[in-house]
Amino acid sequence: MLVGAAADGVESFKGVPFAAPPVGPLRWLRPQPPPTWQGERPAADYGAICIQPPANGDPGVGPLPMSEDCLTLNVWTPEARGGAPLPVMVWIHGGGYNNGSGTAALYDGTKLARRGVVVVTINYRLGRLGFFDHPALAAERGREEPAANYGLMDQIAALEWVRDNAAAFGGDPSNVTVFGESAGGAAVTQLMVAPSARGLFHRAVVQSGMGRQRSAELALDRPGRPSAQSLGRAWARGAGLAADVTADDLRAVPAERLLSPMPAFYSDNLIVDGVVLTEDVVEAFAAGRQAPLPLILGANSAEFWWIRPSDAGAYGRTDDAMTEAEHDALLAAYGGPEGYDQHVVSDLVFNEPARRLARLHAAGGHPTWLYRFDVVPESNPGPSGGATHASERPYVFDNLHTVGRPMGERDERAATAMADYWTTFAATGNPNGPGRPTWPEFGAERDRLLDFTNHGPVARPIPNADRLDLIEAFYDRVR
Template structure:
């Protein structure tokens, strides 16, 4: 046992005194103070734990500060506020109100009977970096905790509060202060909190797996290339986490001479007559939501030089990413509803195809209807996931590629496969939140996914007794992946390799300059997860 493991065991013994009555609420003491949680069956839950100082007033657009302390026992039985975002419209990835700028809180679930350091799984929610929370019922960690995991979910700053810069802010901050990627800094602060405190909850601080979906998956890839995050996790899982998305430099023109994040911030602020840092920090939060920044257009995916030194793709190509074992994959019909002709950042991907490229790729889809239905899914998700898995494997690091293709005849959407974000309740065991009746097929698929994911969290290898073998991806050619389908998981060469190869050739040749979208040109059905 490592020194950290021994300390975890000792801390757990202290946190669970044997002379406390069994019906008392669970109690732990961390450096900040005492926490009173709630027992939920075989699991103890501790909610609304602040992991950083409230990012309000003068702390708006500052790196996260030291977590607050308190006297006495803090009630940790209910969720805290979600971060500022547009009013939720029934999105299952968003927890209950209220919302507040004071939202940097996290939640912990652990088995009640843990007697040794347990693997830790830290979930990073999606939502296009503009919505979502770690408090959604969809992300209830109790089912994974029953598998022997300590599970953490968290909130991080969103939208312009989380990903923003302006010349007035740059002028007043110290030269060595990181800027722009405040939401990423929040997640790093939460991981530091986990490293320092999770042993008290029975977790192993040296065995932390980060996992996230969509924008949360993109956050995982960013943490893999972030120097400050390098020693804060041991394994990583990317669910529908993109990989080739437009990424914008903080203070200089980016790819195709598009405006920097600072220029974008200045233009937006000028439109609202916000000229000084004081103006910006006193602006009502409702103003910051208008118009909404767009993930696909590079408004929120920033390269700041300190927290994120380069694009994800460039770092993986150079082998500068974390050596952590990686699971990465996608769903079979992610953005089935979005066409290449749509006026949004994803619809722009094919705008500079030559006639020959378009003809070849369209033919690979069997015609225009297939191209319209499948190109965005493949170009935004499937091909980039295959690329990152291959690059990680080529660097000599374990990589496991998957595709989720569980579909139900009761799903009212004409998706033709597994739509974006539908795998989340299968991973968390929260199948009751599926938008269709739960079948034995769904229960079996959820048990398989939870088994693969928790085995990976334990050892870096998802395989285990009673499940089909999931081979590692190869560093070249067309990798083998695990296809999760209605009749069970099976290892197969990556499907549709021919069209993915054509997309890869197109994406990697020098490209023309795309036109930046106006704020009123976002998608008719906005990208959310």
């Protein structure tokens, strides 16, 4: 029995274990069944967030404490239930697979639950605790044992928990929507192609989830793409561990030591292991091997406006592979160097890949809806030229009070619209409903989307399609 809390017409149950604590000998193993208990278990407070580096002000991280014992989830359900089971929405947080948690106030599910859904937020292992391999670990496991993608395995274990337990909270285990942002959005697409996740969810929402990223293989090095085991060996060497380090030695390393240097999402945490993930997302979508379910996906209008294409770091130098002719054509399409520098990384990483996945999914005959988020609060004027990365999250959850600065009436309208579209989609598999603009289905009206603007949602052709066409041609050449 769980003893939760009730407030504002919603019951909440927090810190619920969905897997055994992945500590000691369970570090770097697939998630194991959660411990059982007798009688009542308090469930009014969040569990610990997973081990991660400092938050740097990200409101999607959540409060301390921090622990390896972090595989818990949180449930919000309407207090007044009855009749038909309710749709279930499972949130996968972002943070580059290095940060974040399901415990942040930003992700409180109260306002979504009031709309008639059951909301679940989860923690999953991060960084080198969640995405890591080493030859010493490989030596102790069987050939068919899944490896490296422990954070993704945690997400699948949480979905299995939802399948087995949603009904106890008034939810319908046959109507589960997975939604996530940034790394969480990328996780949703990975779950759509992961064989062991098939059938655990029935609709999907991908918010700024990239789409063209390439993964490392488990043990095979590729040019410019070291394997997961090579990366693990390099970390161990840099950490001063002996060349003949054992799996037991690795598991004895204090968790905090695994944070330095911080792994980069775009290089260290994307792994095709051959069991949990057998191929990259874009290849699976191109071959029609993704889950054939209704899909919403999109991006923000000025995602990474501050990252210049010449910058090194997690996303590398994004334009190094361009020919001079490709670079010149893009400069002209962006109106010159300033527009190119400000927007090309966002288009390369988010906007064009979202369009690509939408086209591939719709081509398979699957219901698809594409969006663009371009709402900018009046209290946040700046040089971004649009809505920055992750800025849509408080609107989706209708939690504008967590933003930390004044939000106006137009923000309230935008939050109401997004939360209504999202929860209607969870209920019916179609985001459209009475009292708001019609969101065109992408396959029926090719290359049209819903643009969330300061003046309300507007159905329109994809903005800046000429730029995206040039980027698509570039990807077709280099990939």
